[in-house]
Amino acid sequence: MSFSNNEKKTISTSPPEQVQGDVTLDIVARIAGVSAITVSRAINKPEKVAPKTREKVKQAIARTGYVPNLLAGGLASRSSKLIAAIIPSIANLVYAETISLFSNRFREAGYQVILGDSGYPEVLEEELVRAILTRRPDGILLTGVDHSPVCKNLLLSAHIPVVETWDLTPSPLDIVVGFDHVKIGRQVAEFIIEKGYNKAGFVSADDSRALTRQRSTQETLIKNGITNIITASVPVPSSMELGRLGTRQLLEKGFTGGAIFCSSDTLAQGVLAELQSRNIAVPEKVGIIGFGDQVFAAFTHPALTTVRIDRKRIGREAVDALLARITDQPVKSNIIDVGFEIIRRQTM
Amino acid sequence: MSFSNNEKKTISTSPPEQVQGDVTLDIVARIAGVSAITVSRAINKPEKVAPKTREKVKQAIARTGYVPNLLAGGLASRSSKLIAAIIPSIANLVYAETISLFSNRFREAGYQVILGDSGYPEVLEEELVRAILTRRPDGILLTGVDHSPVCKNLLLSAHIPVVETWDLTPSPLDIVVGFDHVKIGRQVAEFIIEKGYNKAGFVSADDSRALTRQRSTQETLIKNGITNIITASVPVPSSMELGRLGTRQLLEKGFTGGAIFCSSDTLAQGVLAELQSRNIAVPEKVGIIGFGDQVFAAFTHPALTTVRIDRKRIGREAVDALLARITDQPVKSNIIDVGFEIIRRQTM
DNA sequence: TCCGGATATGTTAGCGCTGTCATAACAGGT
């Protein structure tokens, strides 16, 4: 055995950068010549610490390369500064836009967002929620308003604010920010009629909200005498490929022209490509209306007519509501309808 | 003051669901008639607990609705079971696919992934890394190989495995999984030549990796006598709109036909739409080659020729490498090249 | 000069869990 080791670990304060093992508050405190709690305050409540002291602490932190441990901090303060967001799929831009705004806003407010990808089956929402509650988030965003009783129970007994999104319900768990799928369906039907189509087709993803819209459109259409309706259902997640596939299904089932309502812009883009490849005139022979007004919708050729949802507003309202709840401020309303708008472009 | 309150909080074990305040390990332990550590073991190392005891604990957990607190667990065990992933943008499908696979795999392994959205400026990578290290992740995924010295230091002194992705470097911080942008540029140039184009254009996002590819293609082209080259640069994030804009720029700068290499499929799709709206024949007059082989690329009309990157493989290799490091297993190699492939379809 | 009240800093205990070691319970061989 070598005797050349030092017996004690010496903490040399002179070299500007020196990281050995884990730097803790105590070490920083010792170097700054103050107590641990003062360092804690200098970081979290700087206004409670004298400028001189603050400066000493700042230097000690820089010298040691201290990075606070929020596992410990969260445990002690009973606030993790974490917000959970559960969405059906990260790989779906429609949700990504909402979430992107959501996390940026929260970051500015000193929170981090942890994402849960429920996958479309949604069977495992409960499992996901349980896993995420394990991190003791200070708030949680959910997509949709349908949750198993066990899941609701979990959420409720976590005693944290909950925002449900992308849908509306008269009885939210806590707060809901969304829009009315039935109303959308109705207005799309009226728009189809206004445009003079007397036949209709649907290319819808196998998703409860999409199906709600389709059903509503269908009913309104029938009520108005348009009964020549053909439907195609495709699995989630949506893609151009499935849009093309759905179109072929429609054609095989005898679709001979009319309006096609797609449950997403992505599907609509596929429908458009398939029709173009068959030289079917859009919108003369077949009209297309999408859903979402995604960034590309205005730039397809021809440009896509669609239903605009203000996805960023959903994110914004969700942040505001959650933040209000967290800071015990009153929320204006616990049911927020962000509405929608039919954007008339060239495909219908 | 009312005297009707009970003096002691009574924990009634009879009602199946009863959650008051926070249920802790101790409470579960008391109800199960064992010690706290046994409950902990029943959850984390069930094989170390007798089946009978395990069952008692399971029931106590169900009765109380206990949800473990991983802030405390992580602090005590010095393992957060968190993996951090830093990507330029959640709202970019190209990264989302890698990340989606990445998080699913990690979930199966008992880890959760926390996402950091660095935004394209990348100036704040350092700040982001610092914020994320605060959670004491067990591993971290980075996008790109360029990091500030301070950032590298932070990462290194965190003593956790690091995977850099989407690029290659001979000297990774720890592990790198990516591909060679210079080689891609070269092969695209050769492909353009093979296809017989004698003029070229570029629509590239203002992104270092995209620019590396462009430069490489350009050089190879020039070396082969193709000097009629026009370039258009668009900001990030890419979109169809910017693809159309870039095309207009090219045209204004005197582009009169030839091959266009786009830094992403999304841009390429915009280029295609713009050309179609001007009745310029693709690929006869203008050839288009994209980058990424995103899901829609095969389904545009005409179908998009592009460079395929196996994004899922990047995710897979990143998980494998990280997991190996975490469990102290050897990694096959700390530099993993996932390669690429030119996919010949209709636009070029 | 002294004192009240603000401001700044420190002491203590404990957040909820797990690592470590000690002890108890049990089976099997002699």
Add this chain to the structure above:
DNA sequence: ACCTGTTATGACAGCGCTAACATATCCGGA
């Protein structure tokens, strides 16, 4: 019956931080 080796459980301390309270320090006014 005894001992040995295994398996199952428990006691205790401590992870790194902050809430709550306690104490020290400072300032201006009587």
